[in-house]
Amino acid sequence: MTPRCARTSRRSSGASRPTSNGARAVSSDSRRLPIYGGRDEGPRPATRQLVADALDRGVDPVAVIERVALGVDAIVDALARAPAPGEGATACARGCSSCCHQRVEMTAAEVFALARQVVLRGDEVIVARVAARAAEAKGLDGRAHHLARIRCALLADDGSCVAYGARPLACRRAHSTDAEVCRAAFDDPTRAGRVPDAPSITWNASAVVVGAYEGFAHARRPPAMYELHGALALALAAGAEARWLGGEDVLVGARTRSADEVARVLGLA
Numbered sequence: 180m181t182p183r184c185a186r187t188s189r190r191s192s193g194a195s196r197p198t199s200n201g202a203r204a205v206s207s208d209s210r211r212l213p214i215y216g217g218r219d220e221g222p223r224p225a226t227r228q229l230v231a232d233a234l235d236r237g238v239d240p241v242a243v244i245e246r247v248a249l250g251v252d253a254i255v256d257a258l259a260r261a262p263a264p265g266e267g268a269t270a271c272a273r274g275c276s277s278c279c280h281q282r283v284e285m286t287a288a289e290v291f292a293l294a295r296q297v298v299l300r301g302d303e304v305i306v307a308r309v310a311a312r313a314a315e316a317k318g319l320d321g322r323a324h325h326l327a328r329i330r331c332a333l334l335a336d337d338g339s340c341v342a343y344g345a346r347p348l349a350c351r352r353a354h355s356t357d358a359e360v361c362r363a364a365f366d367d368p369t370r371a372g373r374v375p376d377a378p379s380i381t382w383n384a385s386a387v388v389v390g391a392y393e394g395f396a397h398a399r400r401p402p403a404m405y406e407l408h409g410a411l412a413l414a415l416a417a418g419a420e421a422r423w424l425g426g427e428d429v430l431v432g433a434r435t436r437s438a439d440e441v442a443r444v445l446g447l448a
């Protein structure tokens with residue numbers, strides 16, 4: 180398989196093509212009703228159920244989100260290999276990393292998955308870079324972050340992601356069907372332009388992500404959003420993960436959206 184960019188998957192998967200009407204039947208347990216808006220179809224209901232059940236059984240939330248991430252990869256890879264009729268092929272390639280200069284928002288479980296990877300790597304330069312970028316990104320909204328072209332601390336010189344296996348869901352979902360548009364937006368961030376995507380990838384990958392968020396919410400861990408660098412810097416502090424697992428929002432200093440705001444954005448009825 181052609182290697183792709185820092186964000187999108189290089190991993191081959193045996194996933195079959197997901198479709199919007201390919202939902203697996205799930206139980207109608209009233210406690211498991213969808214809580215966000217939008218179409219409750221495709222991989223969303225099954226993801227919600229699996230995530231909620233796993234968390235209820237006491238499975239480590241980081242392991243749960245890592246499993247969800249593999250599901251997103253499988254969808255993106257399958258549809259990139261065989262684009263849906265009428266959709267352009269993805270243009271992402273290894274070393275193409277324009278999109279790794281934008282603000283990345285992620286949930287706490289994703290942050291701790293990333294933190295584990297960084298700790299495992301044991302590279303003090305990366306840890307220092309995370310702290311420096313956290314300071315640069317502090318207080319910036321998505322637009323200001325884009326205009327400042329803050330390079331992700333996890334982006335290597337060759338344009339690859341040093342934490343590829345633990346990169347956030349947003350990075351896994353991100354793709355483009357026109358690399359020139361991405362490059363132009365990077366070269367001149369003041370030019371507003373929509374990056375063209377493959378709608379089937381966006382829809383199906385988003386269905387997994389929303390289903391996962393709902394699963395966390397059902398398990399009484401409603402997801403809030405955090406800026407990558409600020410949150411990662413906080414997560415790398417001694418004892419942070421244990422305190423988070425104990426129910427404390429140790430990442431609050433990097434929070435970009437509360438759980439209530441996430442629910443509002445996603446259309447909580």
Ligand code: SF4
Nearest residue numbers: 186279331334340350
């Ligand atoms: S974590 Fe950073 S370097 Fe890795 S894919 Fe995401 S934005 Fe790019």
